Amino acid sequence: MAKKIFFITIICLGFFSLAQNSWATTFVDENWDTGNPPAAWPCKAGCGASFDGWYPHNTDNCSSPGGPTCGLSTNYANSGTKSFRMYRAANSTDVCDLGYDLTSNPTTLYIRGYYYFPSADWSNFAPGAASEANDTMVHFIFTNSAQSNTGFRINMRDGSNFHLSGGEPAHYMGFLGQVDDQELWTDDGRTVMADPVNGYNILNHLDQWLCVEFKMQIAGGHSYLNQYVNGNLIASSDYAGTSQSNFNLMIQSGYTNMTSSWGTHSANFYLDDLKIADTGPIGCGSGGGGDTTPPAAPSGLSVG
Amino acid sequence: MMAKKRIIVLVVLIAVVAGVTFWFSHKDDKVTGSAALTWNQNTEAGLAGYKVYYGTSHRTADCPPGGYGNSANAGKNNKYTVTNLSPGQTYYFSVTSVNTAGKESCFSPEMKKTISRFEWLKNIF
Numbered sequence: 040m041a042k043k044i045f046f047i048t049i050i051c052l053g054f055f056s057l058a059q060n061s062w063a064t065t066f067v068d069e070n071w072d073t074g075n076p077p078a079a080w081p082c083k084a085g086c087g088a089s090f091d092g093w094y095p096h097n098t099d100n101c102s103s104p105g106g107p108t109c110g111l112s113t114n115y116a117n118s119g120t121k122s123f124r125m126y127r128a129a130n131s132t133d134v135c136d137l138g139y140d141l142t143s144n145p146t147t148l149y150i151r152g153y154y155y156f157p158s159a160d161w162s163n164f165a166p167g168a169a170s171e172a173n174d175t176m177v178h179f180i181f182t183n184s185a186q187s188n189t190g191f192r193i194n195m196r197d198g199s200n201f202h203l204s205g206g207e208p209a210h211y212m213g214f215l216g217q218v219d220d221q222e223l224w225t226d227d228g229r230t231v232m233a234d235p236v237n238g239y240n241i242l243n244h245l246d247q248w249l250c251v252e253f254k255m256q257i258a259g260g261h262s263y264l265n266q267y268v269n270g271n272l273i274a275s276s277d278y279a280g281t282s283q284s285n286f287n288l289m290i291q292s293g294y295t296n297m298t299s300s301w302g303t304h305s306a307n308f309y310l311d312d313l314k315i316a317d318t319g320p321i322g323c324g325s326g327g328g329g330d331t332t333p334p335a336a337p338s339g340l341s342v343g
Numbered sequence: 344m345m346a347k348k349r350i351i352v353l354v355v356l357i358a359v360v361a362g363v364t365f366w367f368s369h370k371d372d373k374v375t376g377s378a379a380l381t382w383n384q385n386t387e388a389g390l391a392g393y394k395v396y397y398g399t400s401h402r403t404a405d406c407p408p409g410g411y412g413n414s415a416n417a418g419k420n421n422k423y424t425v426t427n428l429s430p431g432q433t434y435y436f437s438v439t440s441v442n443t444a445g446k447e448s449c450f451s452p453e454m455k456k457t458i459s460r461f462e463w464l465k466n467i468f
Contacts, residue, residue, distance in 0.1 A: 246391075247441055269407055270404075271406075271409070334387050334440040334441070334446065335385060335448055337385055337438045337448075338382065339381075339383035340452060341380070341454065342436055
């Protein structure tokens with residue numbers, strides 16, 4: 040009898056684990072290595088074409104200095120040979136936002152991408168340099184809308200106005216979330232930072248691929264946002280009240296208005312192995328994967 | 344006897360003047376400590392360099408960022424000196440390897456050092 044119960048339990052566990060997998064939906068698994076985009080994609084002259092479901096969301100930048108330079112690049116790749124290059128020219132605010140429609144209207148999104156920030160550009164950053172309307176931030180990812188206060192926004196925000204309970208590092212840029220008009224940096228009550236002192240400073244991690252993941256969830260009138268870097272939970276927040284019921288659009292933005300010392304320099308970042316799913320965390324090392332394995336950790340460390 | 348007394352007074356006077364002079368010349372010095380780190384070279388092909396991570400508490404994960412508050416690029420050197428460390432404070436250190444594809448290893452074993460409270464003595468000797 041005990042043997043029968045054991046086997047039935049095993050079969051049930053197997054069934055439910057398979058069932059769990061079948062429920063998971065992957066909306067995007069993009070490594071930019073397969074196929075060739077239309078010549079005008081995404082923001083070259085005459086743009087408007089779509090490639091693998093990605094289309095230019097701000098076609099007004101198709102003939103501006105930064106927009107036409109955005110596109111597939113072989114400068115850096117986390118896997119294969121190509122990545123997407125988001126480019127802003129010096130003394131320009133124009134880039135090329137990439138949109139992707141989420142037609143099944145999920146209520147939970149895991150957005151995992153590998154991002155590369157070259158030091159040649161990002162070492163020019165100074166507090167106050169990343170600014171939109173003196174707001175000291177750069178929009179990085181949108182959901183649902185880029186033009187109004189509806190949806191999730193991931194912003195890159197510098198230390199001088201980065202509201203963290205532990206302090207404001209002088210040379211700092213990190214990701215901060217926003218849902219509708221509720222901003223993480225002005226609403227302490229909704230915020231739990233995994234590292235309240237430093238958050239995650241990408242300026243300390245230039246010239247390498249960073250595995251960045253955001254969990255966005257709409258449930259019970261709340262919006263939840265988690266942020267992971269290299270598989271570690273960095274920030275978690277709960278926004279009470281939301282105007283949305285689901286997700287219908289994801290925008291990888293480069294929407295920028297750089298001022299101060301940084302505005303006179305160009306700004307690049309690269310995106311590879313982007314995966315969007317309704318189940319996660321997706322984690323690092325899947326969805327396109329890497330074409331190289333990490334090196335071994337150093338041995339024999341001593342301190343004197 | 345009188346001469347001996349004068350000599351003692353003179354020596355004390357010189358010592359006081361020297362002490363006051365030293366105090367005035369160093370009173371604004373910010374005394375900090377340092378930690379010299381060394382590790383074995385990683386001989387893998389495509390190695391771009393090393394990163395040093397450090398903070399005042401144990402790391403929270405085996406791979407970056409791991410909860411360390413600070414990091415520094417060590418280049419391809421297998422040694423690095425961390426400076427501006429607070430006396431009396433214990434610091435924890437780990438190192439990672441980064442290859443030319445931008446991939447970073449997990450952490451080396453963690454080491455620690457407590458910075459001496461007598462760092463200021465190094466300014467004298």
